[in-house]
Amino acid sequence: MPVELTASQALGLWHAVSLEQVRHDGRDLSLRQLAILLEVYLVPPPHTVRGLAERLGVTKPVITRALDTMGEQGLVDRSRDERDRRNVLVKRTVDGALYLEKLGDLIIGRGRALTS
Amino acid sequence: MPVELTASQALGLWHAVSLEQVRHDGRDLSLRQLAILLEVYLVPPPHTVRGLAERLGVTKPVITRALDTMGEQGLVDRSRDERDRRNVLVKRTVDGALYLEKLGDLIIGRGRALTS
DNA sequence: CGATGTCGTTACGCTAGCGTATCGTTGCAC
DNA sequence: GTGCAACGATACGCTAGCGTAACGACATCG
Incomplete structure (x- = not known):
């Protein structure tokens, strides 16, 4: 089942998902932040602050701040790398996995609704 | 050509697009803001502050502030409704259309890349 | 050892965005 | 006209996020 989108369908999908997300996500x-979350959950570990900063093309404090916020929300976890104690490893959480699972369902649902 | 996504493909698409957008969009x-922009460009006019606020489930000042920012960036325009001068009509701009066109292309491109 | 480099974090001043409450303007019904 | 409702914008105090520059902790290499 190929992912073939017209320009209108692509934006329509983004529209529907963004709208739903704004309406129902406190x-x-x-x-x-979303890009960091997806990077951590979809790309094999390890994930470091430095690595994420390079990947997103932002500075390190941006990553630190985002991890602060998302850590408080239980979406990610941080722990020292014992092999090189300068590093901090960003780890997944159950809540984070649940959050992305719901987002995935939302995208699929709205994508299906586009063709009906 | 149906829009059929697996959960993994859906999140992968969101991941790729978010990443690209973070990296290359100043x-x-x-x-x-994106939800407002898509609403204005994908749903037939007229668009009022009140209407957008209800549609997104947010308060009116949220919409006013977002329109301030996006107005400065040339993504949307505001003008008084001459038929009912209490209303403000949110209008599209060339720059805004261009911005969403590029976003659409990005989504399509990344969607195609998912299946290759 | 000490010197140097690399981590992630913090400090600083600043801007953007938030929610609540209120404002001035405009429409409308009486 | 006068009262009242609806519209969008603004004021207020506050939080989150920004970029730049520094910091302490740790590793590495001589």
Whole structure:
């Protein structure tokens, strides 16, 4: 089942998902935060602050701040790398996995609704 | 060509697009701002502050502030409704259309790349 | 050892955005 | 006209996030 989108369908999908997310997500994650979250959960570990900063093309304090916020919300976890104690490893959480699972369901649902 | 996504593909698409957007968009629109922009461009006019607020489930000052910012960036325009001068009509701009066109292309491109 | 470099974090001043409450303007019904 | 409702914008105090520059902790290499 190929992912073939017209320009109109692509924007329509983004529209529907964004709208639903704004309406029903109290968290209101920024695009940067969401990108970090997806990176951590979809790309094999390890994930470091430095690595994430390079990947997103932002500075390190941006990552630290985002991890502060998302850590308080239980979406990610941080722990020292015992092999090199300068590093901090960003780890997944149950709540984070649940959050992205719901987002995935939302995208699929809205994508299906586009063709009906 | 149906829009059929697996859960993994859906999140992968969101991941790729978010990443690209964070890396190459100096604007860094919030999810709310993007939702407003898509609403204005994909739903037939007229668009009022009140209407957008109800549609997104947020308060009116949220919309006013978002329109301030996006107005400065040339993504949307505001003008008084001459038929009922209490209303403000949110209008599209060339720059805004261009911005969403590029976003659409990005989504399509990343969607296609998912299946290759 | 000490010197140097690399981590992630923090400090600083600043801007943007938030919610609540209120404001001035405009429409409308009486 | 006068009262009242609806519209969008503004004021207020506050939080979150920003970029730049520094910091302490740790590793590495001579």
